Structure formats: structure tokens, C-alpha cells
Amino acid sequence: xxxxxxxxxxxxxxxxxxxxxxxxxxxxxxxMAAVSLTRRERGQTVELWTLDNYRAFFMQGGGVFLxxxxxxxxxxxxxxxxxxxxxxxxxxxxxYRVPPRWQRxxxxxxxxxxxxxxxxxxxxxxxxxxxxGVISIALQGLGxxxxxxGLGNTRxxxxxxxxxxxxMLLTLTIYANLVQIRESYRRAAADLGASPAQVFVRITLPLxxxxxxxxxxxxxxxxxxxxxxxxxxxxxxxxxxxxxIMLQVGRTADxxxxxxxxMVLMAVVTLAYLLFARHLRMGRL
Amino acid sequence: MRSSITxxxxxRRDALRAGAAAAVAAGMGLPxxxxxxxxxNILVWCDxxxxxxxxxxxxxxxxxxxxxxxxxxxxxxxxxxxxxxxxWDVFVVDSVDVRRVAEQGLLAPLDDVQLPWNxxxxxxxxPELHKVGGKTYAVPEKFGYNSIAFDRSKxxxxxxxxxxxxxxxxxxxxxxxxxxxxxxxxMVALGMGIRPDQITGENLPQIRDKLLEIKKLASVIxxxxxxxxxxxTGAADIIIAGGEFVVAGLAQENPNLDWVLPDSGGIRWMQxxxxxxxxxxxxxxxxxxxxxxxxQGQAALATASCYWxxxxxxxxxxxxxxxxxxxxxxxxxxxxxxxxxxxxxxxLDKAMLEVWTQxxxx
Numbered sequence: 001x002x003x004x005x006x007x008x009x010x011x012x013x014x015x016x017x018x019x020x021x022x023x024x025x026x027x028x029x030x031x032m033a034a035v036s037l038t039r040r041e042r043g044q045t046v047e048l049w050t051l052d053n054y055r056a057f058f059m060q061g062g063g064v065f066l067x068x069x070x071x072x073x074x075x076x077x078x079x080x081x082x083x084x085x086x087x088x089x090x091x092x093x094x095x096y097r098v099p100p101r102w103q104r105x106x107x108x109x110x111x112x113x114x115x116x117x118x119x120x121x122x123x124x125x126x127x128x129x130x131x132x133g134v135i136s137i138a139l140q141g142l143g144x145x146x147x148x149x150g151l152g153n154t155r156x157x158x159x160x161x162x163x164x165x166x167x168m169l170l171t172l173t174i175y176a177n178l179v180q181i182r183e184s185y186r187r188a189a190a191d192l193g194a195s196p197a198q199v200f201v202r203i204t205l206p207l208x209x210x211x212x213x214x215x216x217x218x219x220x221x222x223x224x225x226x227x228x229x230x231x232x233x234x235x236x237x238x239x240x241x242x243x244x245i246m247l248q249v250g251r252t253a254d255x256x257x258x259x260x261x262x263m264v265l266m267a268v269v270t271l272a273y274l275l276f277a278r279h280l281r282m283g284r285l
Numbered sequence: 286m287r288s289s290i291t292x293x294x295x296x297r298r299d300a301l302r303a304g305a306a307a308a309v310a311a312g313m314g315l316p317x318x319x320x321x322x323x324x325x326n327i328l329v330w331c332d333x334x335x336x337x338x339x340x341x342x343x344x345x346x347x348x349x350x351x352x353x354x355x356x357x358x359x360x361x362x363x364x365x366x367x368x369x370x371x372x373w374d375v376f377v378v379d380s381v382d383v384r385r386v387a388e389q390g391l392l393a394p395l396d397d398v399q400l401p402w403n404x405x406x407x408x409x410x411x412p413e414l415h416k417v418g419g420k421t422y423a424v425p426e427k428f429g430y431n432s433i434a435f436d437r438s439k440x441x442x443x444x445x446x447x448x449x450x451x452x453x454x455x456x457x458x459x460x461x462x463x464x465x466x467x468x469x470x471x472m473v474a475l476g477m478g479i480r481p482d483q484i485t486g487e488n489l490p491q492i493r494d495k496l497l498e499i500k501k502l503a504s505v506i507x508x509x510x511x512x513x514x515x516x517x518t519g520a521a522d523i524i525i526a527g528g529e530f531v532v533a534g535l536a537q538e539n540p541n542l543d544w545v546l547p548d549s550g551g552i553r554w555m556q557x558x559x560x561x562x563x564x565x566x567x568x569x570x571x572x573x574x575x576x577x578x579x580x581q582g583q584a585a586l587a588t589a590s591c592y593w594x595x596x597x598x599x600x601x602x603x604x605x606x607x608x609x610x611x612x613x614x615x616x617x618x619x620x621x622x623x624x625x626x627x628x629x630x631x632x633l634d635k636a637m638l639e640v641w642t643q644x645x646x647x
Contacts, residue, residue: 061640067646126514127518130514130518131520148519152518153505153515153520232511235504236511236645237506239646247638247645249359250356250359250360252631253360
């Protein structure tokens with residue numbers, strides 16, 4: 001009897017989440033897909049069911065939008081790789097080397113950057129990286145630069161702004177995974193003669209991959225769709241896809257083309273999900 | 286302690302009853318029409334969000350003004366598309382877009398008798414922009430120039446007066462470009478000897494080539510805060526398509542930040558203010574329009590914290606220092622030597638945006 005009662009209970013329990021997803025994800029996504037198949041001029045829809053916007057995405061202006069997508073993918077992969085490389089050692093030290101009583105305080109310190117506004121943090125980086133900024137002054141003071149050094153308004157500045165944010169996010173997901181690995185596994189490996197490096201490579205690393213995968217996937221998804229950081233720190237020296245989408249919305253309000261570009265971005269994120277899916281175990285967090 | 290006991294004894298049903306009763310009482314205490322009369326909803330550019338501009342009117346008329354600001358007309362039209370008729374009362378919009386908004390039936394005719402047309406710079410009346418079928422749908426309230434802004438401590442004004450500063454290799458790595466494609470491209474075209482209204486599909490490739498030349502020299506391309514930041518932090522010394530709206534507000538902190546119209550001319554932008562046809566508070570909205578176009582409102586609008594620019598009313602109550610920052614004395618010559626903002630037809634607009642995208646991606 002109890003087994004028969006369970007399905008309706010589960011259905012009721014998951015109903016709010018399902019309703020939320022349908023209302024705020026599925027329906028808007030369908031609306032966006034429908035809009036991407038229309039054409040507008042002077043604020044009026046002049047054609048329904050056309051693939052013109054997708055054609056424009058791939059062909060227009062000698063492939064400028066495709067280039068924007070490629071730039072976005074390059075920047076996002078760089079950010080994800082750098083964030084993992086920075087976050088893993090921090091998470092490892094936190095989980096295995098820092099006494100438990102200090103871990104809580106260090107975790108709070110890690111989360112501190114999230115407390116400030118994203119926009120203010122990006123502008124702050126621009127000031128730090130500018131010709132009159134701290135880095136430029138320090139380099140000149142140390143005799144490493146003859147004149148002012150401007151590091152802002154570049155792809156490197158965009159990557160730095162992203163990594164500052166996402167390395168901390170990844171540290172949290174990897175740390176949460178590392179502390180769930182049973183200490184007995186590592187001890188057993190050591191007792192059987194494995195060196196610390198072998199314990200890490202054959203026990204800790206494989207078991208912590210779900211945490212890395214979840215963090216990397218979140219980083220990828222959030223970074224590839226972000227408009228603010230490249231707009232503020234990149235100096236528009238090159239276009240990333242979210243900036244190209246915003247260009248269509250500004251004056252001309254070309255929502256159909258913007259929607260088509262967003263659908264392509266969505267397809268890229270879906271592809272990333274499929275690649276990460278094997279390792280994504282949210283329950284580990 | 287006493288209050289906690291009281292709360293503990295209230296059942297959820299009691300609390301709901303009390304809440305409902307309070308809501309009904311509040312509704313009955315103040316009739317809907319009377320409450321609605323106390324608010325105005327305005328869809329505007331960010332300069333109208335300044336408390337120094339709105340507060341005197343709010344206090345004088347005992348009204349609350351709800352402000353929604355936008356950056357480009359396309360975004361405003363998208364907001365209107367998703368609103369109900371009557372949601373908005375007052376609209377501030379690019380003068381070049383007044384006709385298309387009025388032709389969509391969104392704006393109400395204004396009473397010319399109530400407006401200080403005699404005080405407005407005569408060259409700015411532009412009936413071809415603000416009137417449709419002989420009726421006025423918006424009154425010009427603020428204007429300025431897409432010209433060249435610069436840091437006086439790094440760049441000679443004589444250089445800035447020459448349009449070729451935009452592609453002068455001497456300033457490689459010192460140039461920022463304001464990224465609103467229409468005025469920026471028109472400014473470059475003007476420097477090449479092409480009037481804004483002469484831009485066509487035929488000469489667009491030449492303009493693109495010149496833009497690509499500029500791209501090699503540019504250190505930053507961005508919106509107003511980005512190019513302002515570039516000038517302040519030393520990432521750039523010149524802003525192409527910048528103007529008083531970028532630097533006049535910063536001049537108190539850094540008097541070296543200045544702007545000037547090149548001798549070959551610049552692009553003159555202008556914004557108008559009108560009342561929505563569907564507004565239920567047209568009288569109050571008309572009072573707000575009169576206040577903003579009057580001497581006090583004009584002074585506050587001209588020096589609004591979001592961006593400074595010239596008031597259209599010659600009687601704006603500005604001080605000498607403020608007038609100097611706006612180059613008030615040079616206005617007759619500047620107006621004469623500038624071209625009104627030209628809005629291309631949809632096909633050319635699309636082609637220009639495509640060229641601009643290529644410029645950004647180069």
C-alpha cells in the first residue's frame with residue numbers, strides 16, 4: 001500500500017519545481033524560438049516562419065556573428081580551465097590541510113567577493129588594471145616598466161574578471177565534493193603502499209571529478225552568457241556573442257535576430273551539458 | 286513580551302482576516318482615482334531620474350513621479366509594447382523619433398500656447414521633427430553634440446578642431462570611440478566630407494574602411510560610462526563621438542576634460558518631451574512638461590548627474606561656470622556648424638549596423 005501511495009506524493013512534491021520550470025523556462029524558451037522565426041521592421045512583424053535570422057547568423061557580414069560565438073567559446077574555455085587550475089589546489093588545501101576549526105572562516109573569506117555587486121567588481125578591476133591603477137604604479141615603482149601600463153580593455157582583462165569570480169565558485173563545489181570522500185579510501189591506499197602522489201591520482205582525483213564537472217559546467221554556462229564583464233573589461237575590442245545579441249536589441253529592437261542568436265547560444269550550452277553529463281552529479285554537492 | 290503573547294494567540298485565520306480588513310480599509314480610505322492622481326509614470330532618459338530635477342515638482346504638486354529610464358528608442362518601444370494603455374504619462378524621446386511614435390498614435394497633441402516657444406533657440410524648433418499634421422507632439426528640451434571630447438592636458442585643442450584627429454596615427458592607443466553606431470558613423474563620415482544625410486549603400490564601404498583604420502588606433506570602444514572611465518583613468522585622451530554629455534559633468538573634478546566641435550562640424554542630437562495619448566493624467570503631465578521646459582527645470586535638466594547637455598530654453602537658470610562648461614557662448618556657431626542627427630531608413634540602418642559589427646569584430 002505504501003508503495004502505491006508514493007507516486008502521487010512524489011508528484012505533488014515535485015509539482016512546484018515542474019511548474020516553475022514550465023512557467024519560467026520552457027514557455028519563455030518556446031516564445032523565444034517562435035520569435036526567432038519571424039522578421040520585424042519598424043517595430044512591426046512583417047514575416048512569420050522564416051529562417052532568415054538563422055541564415056543571417058551564419059552568413060551576415062562575412063560571418064561576424066560566428067566569429068563572436070567562437071570568441072565566446074574561446075574565452076569561456078580559457079576561463080573554465082584557469083578557474084579549475086586555481087580552484088582545485090585551494091579546495092584541496094582547505095579540505096585536507098586546514099584544521100576544521102579554520103575551514104569555516106576560510107570558506108566565508110572565499111565567499112566574500114560574491115557579496116559585492118558584480119558591476120562594481122568589474123569596474124574596480126578596470127581601475128586596478130588602468131594606466132593609473134595599482135598594478136601600473138607597482139610595475140613602474142619596481143622599475144619593471146618605463147611608463148604607465150594599461151592592462152584593461154583587453155581579452156585578458158575579461159578573462160581575469162571572470163576567473164576572479166568563478167575560481168571561488170569552483171572552489172566551493174570542489175571542496176564540497178572532497179570532504180565527502182571517505183578518509184578510509186585514502187588511508188587504505190596509503191596502507192597498501194601507495195605514495196601520496198599515487199593516492200591523489202588514483203583515489204582523490206577520480207572521486208572528486210563530479211565536483212570539478214559541476215563547477216566547470218556552471219562556470220561554462222554562466223560565463224558564455226555573460227554580457228557585463230566583457231562589456232566593462234573587454235573595451236569592445238572584439239565582440240562576444242552576448243554583446244552581439246545586445247547590439248540587435250538596442251536601437252533597432254531586432255528581437256527576432258537576437259532570439260535566433262540566443263537559440264544558438266542555448267544550443268551550445270546544451271552541447272556542453274551533454275559533454276559534461278556523464279560526470280554531473282548534483283547530489284554530490 | 287506582551288506583543289509576543291498577543292501574536293501567539295492570533296490564529297492564521299485571524300491574521301488573514303485582519304490583513305484583509307486592513308486592505309479594504311486602506312482602499313476605502315483613499316478612493317482609487319484620488320490615489321492614482323498622486324502619481325505620474327514617466328518613461329525617460331537617465332537625466333530625468335535626478336532628484337534635483339524631479340523633487341521640486343513633486344513637492345509643489347504633491348505628486349510622486351515613478352521613473353523608468355531607457356537607453357535607446359528601440360528599448361523604449363519594447364517597454365511600451367509590453368505595457369497597458371494608460372500605464373505611462375510622459376515620454377522623453379530622441380526628437381528624430383517623435384514622428385514615428387506620434388504616427389503610431391502613442392503621443393497626444395500638446396497645447397502650443399502653454400509652451401515657451403519664444404524662449405527656445407529658434408534653430409531648434411524643428412517643426413519637421415516635432416509636428417505631425419500641424420499638431421505639436423513633443424517639445425525640444427535638451428540638445429548636444431556628438432563631437433570630440435578630450436583631455437586638455439594631453440591633447441591640443443587645435444588638433445581636436447581638425448576632424449582627421451580621429452585617424453591621426455599620432456594618437457595611436459589614445460583614442461576611445463563612443464559605441465552608438467549611428468552618430469559615431471555619421472561623425473566619421475562628416476570627417477571624410479560626407480554629410481550624414483548623404484550616407485548611402487554606395488559610400489558605406491569607404492566609411493567602413495575608415496572605421497577599420499580607426500580601430501587600429503583605438504584603445505577602447507564603449508558606452509558612456511566606459512569611455513568616461515577611459516578618459517579618467519588614462520586609457521584614452523580622445524573620445525570620438527563624445528561631447529559635453531560625456532565630460533561636462535566631470536569637469537569639476539578634472540577641469541582638463543573638455544570637448545569641442547571640429548571645424549568640419551559635428552552631429553547635433555536633441556531630445557523632446559511629450560505626453561502619452563493614453564495617459565489618464567494629461568493635465569498633471571502637461572504641468573510636468575511646462576516645469577521641465579521652464580527656466581528652473583531646464584537648469585536642473587542641463588546639469589543632471591547622469592549627463593550634462595545644453596538646455597533648449599535660452600532662459601535656463603544656469604550660472605556662468607555651468608554655461609562655460611557647456612560652451613554656451615559658442616552655441617550659435619556650433620548649431621550653425623552641426624548637422625541634425627540623421628536616422629537612416631531600415632535597410633540602410635541594417636547595413637550600417639552590419640558595418641559597425643564588422644568594426645567591433647575587426
